[in-house]
């Protein structure tokens with residue numbers, strides 16, 4: 001087993017309204033591995049993912065990315081090393097494909113680039129390549145709000161790729177897409193993560209997609225790890241216990 005890239009230790013998250021979203025989660029994540037997080041709605045999956053790049057602050061427990069603890073003082077470094085893809089793409093709709101993709105470089109550039117959006121040529125090279133890799137050659141200067149949902153998710157993936165992250169978090173990246181487009185996007189995500197030997201961590205509601213693309217499946221239930229299995233060890237029994245009576249509705 002390789003050295004863990006992400007270490008999560010005894011993570012507890014209690015929101016100000018008293019909800020305990022995570023109740024003592026410990027996990028290691030490895031480079032080059034695709035990990036799928038499954039679990040019923042409200043189990044704590046998004047809270048877990050968002051804790052890895054510091055979008056949520058733990059109530060107790062710790063997360064490390066490499067040797068770096070995820071905390072306020074290290075957020076800039078952590079956000080460079082950890083990319084995120086969202087269900088709703090989170091692009092800037094009125095800007096071009098190129099501008100959205102280049103924004104993935106902002107974390108590596110200084111104040112001046114952030115202010116002027118004047119990127120060096122090497123950033124443009126990376127962006128053109130990433131846009132080609134996600135199959136959008138010729139659309140570089142189109143506004144992203146002119147693109148379909150699947151194409152917008154491709155732009156979001158290209159933005160993450162130019163960031164050259166070691167970890168890619170994807171919170172229900174295909175929940176807004178039709179089944180055929182979902183497959184294409186999943187293939188692309190897995191391929192892009194593999195190219196960068198990044199650890200890919202996905203929250204999914206589609207069990208078949210999890211089985212097809214995951215190396216490892218983690219079941220989260222009521223803020224705790226219910227199981228942690230290689231995909232080949234994922235039985236119907238484990239899934240039935242995880243989802244209980246809601247299984248029919250998620251399948």
Ligand SMILES: Nc1ncnc2c1ncn2[C@@H]1O[C@H](COP(=O)(O)OP(=O)(O)OP(=O)(O)O)[C@@H](O)[C@H]1O
Nearest residue numbers: 015016017019021040041042043044045046047048
């Ligand atoms: N900002 C917040 N403030 C208060 N409670 C929150 C907040 N975010 C999430 N919660 C609560 O924490 C629990 C876990 O939420 P989380 O979004 O992590 O679940 P999830 O597993 O991602 O669910 P879903 O599958 O529906 O996306 C839920 O009870 C949720 O209502």
Ligand SMILES: [Mg+2]
Nearest residue numbers: 045046047203
């Ligand atoms: Mg969620």
